[in-house]
Amino acid sequence: MTEMTEGTDTAQAVTQAITARRELVNEAIPQELPIQEPERLYEASRYLLDAGGKRLRPTVLLLAAEAIADVPPLSEDYREFPAPERTVDMMAAAVSIETIQSFTLIHDDIMDDDDMRRGVPSVHREFDLSTAILAGDTLYAKAFEQMLETGADSERSVRALSELATTCTKICEGQSCDIAFESRTDVTTDEYLEMVELKTAVLYAAAASIPAILLGEDEAVGPLYQYGLNVGRAFQIQDDLLDLTIPSEQLGKQRGSDLVENKQTIITLHARQQGVDVDSLVPEDDVEAVEEETIEEAVERLEAAGSIEFARELAHDLIREGKEHLRVLPDNEARDRLDDIADFLVEREY
Amino acid sequence: MTEMTEGTDTAQAVTQAITARRELVNEAIPQELPIQEPERLYEASRYLLDAGGKRLRPTVLLLAAEAIADVPPLSEDYREFPAPERTVDMMAAAVSIETIQSFTLIHDDIMDDDDMRRGVPSVHREFDLSTAILAGDTLYAKAFEQMLETGADSERSVRALSELATTCTKICEGQSCDIAFESRTDVTTDEYLEMVELKTAVLYAAAASIPAILLGEDEAVGPLYQYGLNVGRAFQIQDDLLDLTIPSEQLGKQRGSDLVENKQTIITLHARQQGVDVDSLVPEDDVEAVEEETIEEAVERLEAAGSIEFARELAHDLIREGKEHLRVLPDNEARDRLDDIADFLVEREY
Numbered sequence: 001m002t003e004m005t006e007g008t009d010t011a012q013a014v015t016q017a018i019t020a021r022r023e024l025v026n027e028a029i030p031q032e033l034p035i036q037e038p039e040r041l042y043e044a045s046r047y048l049l050d051a052g053g054k055r056l057r058p059t060v061l062l063l064a065a066e067a068i069a070d071v072p073p074l075s076e077d078y079r080e081f082p083a084p085e086r087t088v089d090m091m092a093a094a095v096s097i098e099t100i101q102s103f104t105l106i107h108d109d110i111m112d113d114d115d116m117r118r119g120v121p122s123v124h125r126e127f128d129l130s131t132a133i134l135a136g137d138t139l140y141a142k143a144f145e146q147m148l149e150t151g152a153d154s155e156r157s158v159r160a161l162s163e164l165a166t167t168c169t170k171i172c173e174g175q176s177c178d179i180a181f182e183s184r185t186d187v188t189t190d191e192y193l194e195m196v197e198l199k200t201a202v203l204y205a206a207a208a209s210i211p212a213i214l215l216g217e218d219e220a221v222g223p224l225y226q227y228g229l230n231v232g233r234a235f236q237i238q239d240d241l242l243d244l245t246i247p248s249e250q251l252g253k254q255r256g257s258d259l260v261e262n263k264q265t266i267i268t269l270h271a272r273q274q275g276v277d278v279d280s281l282v283p284e285d286d287v288e289a290v291e292e293e294t295i296e297e298a299v300e301r302l303e304a305a306g307s308i309e310f311a312r313e314l315a316h317d318l319i320r321e322g323k324e325h326l327r328v329l330p331d332n333e334a335r336d337r338l339d340d341i342a343d344f345l346v347e348r349e350y
Numbered sequence: 351m352t353e354m355t356e357g358t359d360t361a362q363a364v365t366q367a368i369t370a371r372r373e374l375v376n377e378a379i380p381q382e383l384p385i386q387e388p389e390r391l392y393e394a395s396r397y398l399l400d401a402g403g404k405r406l407r408p409t410v411l412l413l414a415a416e417a418i419a420d421v422p423p424l425s426e427d428y429r430e431f432p433a434p435e436r437t438v439d440m441m442a443a444a445v446s447i448e449t450i451q452s453f454t455l456i457h458d459d460i461m462d463d464d465d466m467r468r469g470v471p472s473v474h475r476e477f478d479l480s481t482a483i484l485a486g487d488t489l490y491a492k493a494f495e496q497m498l499e500t501g502a503d504s505e506r507s508v509r510a511l512s513e514l515a516t517t518c519t520k521i522c523e524g525q526s527c528d529i530a531f532e533s534r535t536d537v538t539t540d541e542y543l544e545m546v547e548l549k550t551a552v553l554y555a556a557a558a559s560i561p562a563i564l565l566g567e568d569e570a571v572g573p574l575y576q577y578g579l580n581v582g583r584a585f586q587i588q589d590d591l592l593d594l595t596i597p598s599e600q601l602g603k604q605r606g607s608d609l610v611e612n613k614q615t616i617i618t619l620h621a622r623q624q625g626v627d628v629d630s631l632v633p634e635d636d637v638e639a640v641e642e643e644t645i646e647e648a649v650e651r652l653e654a655a656g657s658i659e660f661a662r663e664l665a666h667d668l669i670r671e672g673k674e675h676l677r678v679l680p681d682n683e684a685r686d687r688l689d690d691i692a693d694f695l696v697e698r699e700y
Contacts, residue, residue, distance in 0.1 A: 041526040107487060111480035130461035130529055133483060134522050137457060140490055141518035148512050154504035161511055162498050168491035172484050176391040179480055 014340040020074060021062050022055040025094060028078075032095045032146050033139075044127045044135035045142070049102050051118040056235075057101055057207040058094035060228065060341065065090045065211035066334035067326075068220055073334050083215050089150045093214060096146035096164065097207045103139035104171055104203075106132055111179065119252065140168070152214045159213045167206040174199025181264055189269045193233060196266075201232025208338075223325035227338070230322030235345045237315040240265035244299050244308065246349055254287045256295035261287070266314065271307040315346045364690040370424060371412050372405040375444060378428075382445045382496050383489075394477045394485035395492070399452050401468040406585075407451055407557040408444035410578065410691065415440045415561035416684035417676075418570055423684050433565050439500045443564060446496035446514065447557045453489035454521055454553075456482055461529065469602070490518070502564040509563045517556040524549025531614055535629075539619045543583060546616075551582030558688075573675035580672030581692045587665040588696045590615035594649050594658065596699055604637045606645035611637070616664065620657040665696045 029049050035042045066073050069082055076082060078091040108114075109122035110132055116122060124132035147164050148157060177195040181187045208228030212220040240258065244267065248255040258265050259282040268278045281298040284290045302308050319342045329335045379399050385392045416423050419432055426432060428441040458464075459472035460482055466472060474482035497514050498507060527545040531537045558578030562570040590608065594617065598605040608615050609632040618628045631648040634640040652658050669692045679685045 038523055038526045038530060040530065041523060107483055111483060131526075133457055133461060134526055134529075137486075137490070138519060138522040140487070141515050141522065144494060144511065144515040145519065148508060148515060154508045157508050158498060158504045158511075161494065161508075165491050165494040165498060169488060169495065172488040172491065173388055173391060176388045176481075176484055179484075180388060180390065 010340050010343070013337065014344045017063065017073065017337045017341070018054065018056065018059050018344075021059040024062075024078065024091065025055045025058045025098060028091045028095050029098070032092065033099070033142060040127070040131065041134060041138060044123055044131045045102075045138045047120075047123055047126060047135070048105055048117060049098070051120045053098070053101075053118060055098060056341070056345075057097045057203060060204060060231075060338065061094045061097055061207040061211055062090060063334050063337050063341070064208050064224055065215065067329045067332060067338060068212055068215050068217045070330045070332055071334075072332075073337065083152065085153070086151065088152045088214050090211060090214070092146045092149050093160065093210055094207075096143045097203065097210070099139050099143040099146060100164070100168065100171075101203060103136045103143065104175070106136040106139070108175060111175070116253075147210075150214055153216075156214050156216060160210050163206055163210055163213060167202045170198045170202045174202075185272075187264055187269055189266060189273065192264065192266055192269050196233050196236045197229065200236045201229045204228035204232030204235065220328050223328040227322045227325040227342075230318045230325075231342045231345055234315040234318040234322070234342075237266050237311050237318070238346045238348065240267055241308065241311055241315070242349065244295075244302065248292075250349065252350075254290065255292075256282065256290070256298060257287050259295065259298055260284060260290050265311075267302055267307045267311050270310045271302050271305045274305040274307065276301060276305045276307070312346075319343060319346050360690050360693070363687065364694045367413065367423065367687045367691070368404065368406065368409050368694075371409040371444075374412075374428065374441065375405045375408045375448060378441045378445050379448070382442065383449070383492060390477070390481065391484055391488060394473055394481045395488045397470075397473055397476060397485070398455055398467060399448070401470045403448070403451075403468060405448060406691070406695075407447045407553060410554060410581075410688065411444045411447055411557040411561055412440060413684050413687050413691070414558050414574055415565065417679045417682060417688060418562055418565050418567045420680045420682055421684075422682075423687065433502065435503070436501065438502045438564050440561060440564070442496045442499050443510065443560055444557075446493045447553065447560070449489050449493040449496060450514070450518065450521075451553060453486045453493065454525070456486040456489070458525060461525070497560075500564055503566075506564050506566060510560050513556050513560055513563060517552045520548045520552045524552075535622075537614055537619055539616055539623065542614065542616055542619050546583055546586045547579065550586045551579045554578035554582030554585065570678050573678040577672045577675040577688070577692075580668045580675075581695055584665040584668040584672070584692075585695045587616050587661050587668070588698065590617055591658065591661050591665070592699065594645075594652065598642075600699065602700075604640065605642075606632065606640070606648060607637050609645065609648055610634060610640050615661075617652055617657045617661050620660045621652050621655045624655040624657065626651060626655045626657070662696075669693060669696050 033046055035046060062078060065081060079089050080087040081090040105117060106123045109117055110124045110129065114122050115125050123135055144161065144164065147160055150157065174195050178199055181195065205225045205228035209221050209225040212224050242251065243258045244256055246255060262279065272278050281301060282290060282294055323339050323342050326335055326338055383396055385396060412428060415431060429439050430437040431440040455467060456473045459467055460474045460479065464472050465475050473485055494511065494514065497510055500507065524545050528549055531545065555575045555578035559571050559575040562574050592601065593608045594606055596605060622628050631651060632640060632644055673689050673692050676685055676688055
């Protein structure tokens with residue numbers, strides 16, 4: 001097998017692993033969050049979940065469960081997943097993580113006054129501000145209900161719940177830092193990475209480590225948490241990179257919109273530290289009005305400052321470090337997929 | 351002892367019971383929710399909690415714990431409350447309930463666009479919209495963390511957490527109904543009471559029943575839940591009554607403001623069912639501009655329709671029904687205080 005074929009096979013295996021689990025998660029969402037009275041509230045709560053999403057976090061959770069249990073991928077019913085003494089509803093845990101993710105998107109879109117998400121209007125635009133706040137609050141409670149319904153023994157349930165609650169606290173702290181950074185020009189790359197850890201990476205860490213908690217595989221909890229934390233950080237850096245390096249058509253939004261909106265990213269913060277006058281890179285502040293050429297020149301200056309390379313290397317370092325923690329798991333196919341997904345997160349182009 | 355003296359003694363005993371526990375809850379709040387980084391987020395989260403509040407729900411929780419454990423009021427350290435096999439941090443559970451209450455107030459004030467709360471600006475006015483949403487979200491997570499830290503055995507903790515999560519879901523559903531009612535003129539008193547049950551009463555029910563869960567007193571869980579549900583319903587009806595029957599100076603806001611703002615209450619809904627043209631009772635829609643005389647006449651018409659008497663009787667019926675459920679508890683002083691607090695909720699004038 002040539003290296004290139006191997007690369008293609010890996011890419012295919014990752015895509016298949018994500019697609020298969022995404023379909024199962026998509027089936028489980030209406031079961032876990034049925035539309036009930038008051039209907040408008042539940043429709044708003046389901047709106048973003050139904051609009052799509054890659055379901056990366058639940059995929060990580062389900063694969064981690066399979067790797068820990070040392071079972072062939074997709075060989076077990078996630079609703080009755082084999083644990084030492086009883087079966088565990090691993091799908092309820094997976095949906096719980098996606099439910100938290102959806103709650104944070106709804107509230108973040110209000111705070112950032114974003115009109116669109118996943119190709120549809122944001123919830124506060126499609127419905128209204130009050131309904132969007134309440135939809136987020138409802139998903140928040142439902143995520144805890146879902147995590148309480150895995151059927152794991154009480155001690156493990158309490159630990160999983162505790163992990164979920166502290167994760168939510170950290171996400172709020174991270175979002176608060178992100179907002180505070182908007183009015184500061186002296187944010188360092190280290191501060192930015194700490195914010196990303198809180199806002200984004202801890203939910204990957206929870207997704208990766210909670211199956212170890214639920215299955216009672218205590219020695220895997222810490223390493224899987226570190227795996228999730230590192231790939232979660234890399235995921236955000238890749239998001240920052242994609243905004244600059246992928247053509248607008250492929251990105252589904254204007255390339256360089258972070259620059260237009262003066263959003264701080266790991267790339268602009270590094271460039272600032274290198275003395276680049278980041279604020280003047282794209283003078284326009286209307287995404288519609290900006291010329292492709294202006295973005296092109298801005299990216300060239302960021303490249304010249306070494307900032308794009310810095311971000312790329314950082315993302316790859318984090319992925320490498322994250323993957324090392326997988327060694328705690330048995331050597332099996334699910335572990336290979338977790339390894340591949342880590343690479344996928346920094347190689348993806350969407 | 352004459353009846354009047356007895357009445358006064360009861361009132362004093364209730365006031366003392368609430369005051370003593372309020373002080374202890376006020377001491378515990380900064381311990382459970384220390385101001386930490388990011389400071390602005392935690393300051394916003396603590397803002398309403400620090401502005402005051404009667405702490406009725408944690409008081410109910412702490413008294414219920416004492417009644418179940420059959421210990422003299424205030425004889426035990428709430429942080430190390432005696433349970434069959436170990437001690438339980440009952441104060442953490444009490445603060446958890448107050449934390450949920452504070453989260454709902456912050457988000458409700460945004461939805462209702464209310465400028466003031468507890469004599470201070472609402473959180474989204476004192477800080478800003480994003481900070482207020484995040485402060486509520488942070489309290490939400492912290493309430494679950496607090497309920498996880500009681501030290502109760504895992505099985506009981508899971509049940510308490512489950513109770514807390516379903517309570518939060520119901521509060522969201524209730525608030526959603528409340529908002530939907532604003533644009534309807536055909537809401538029935540039964541629908542209104544169902545909304546009140548979800549929005550307000552379930553948190554009293556959780557406060558009353560969670561100590562029974564944490565102390566493993568299974569047969570008391572259901573009756574205490576019903577006690578909380580009924581007194582919680584009565585509490586809201588009394589709030590509706592106070593707005594009409596207490597002079598503005600004593601109320602701390604314009605008497606009849608619900609009428610001015612066309613807010614539906616059990617009183618206006620009953621009047622509407624009696625054929626009263628409620629919308630024309632107070633033509634002004636500016637609280638500042640309304641004359642005391644207009645309010646006076648409106649109240650007289652509501653009285654003539656029997657709507658005020660209807661609400662009073664309903665509140666007292668609910669209190670009577672709620673109190674009956676206390677019979678499941680041992681006959682002790684703490685149970686007497688729970689009985690008194692039920693009466694206090696419909697006799698209070700603030």
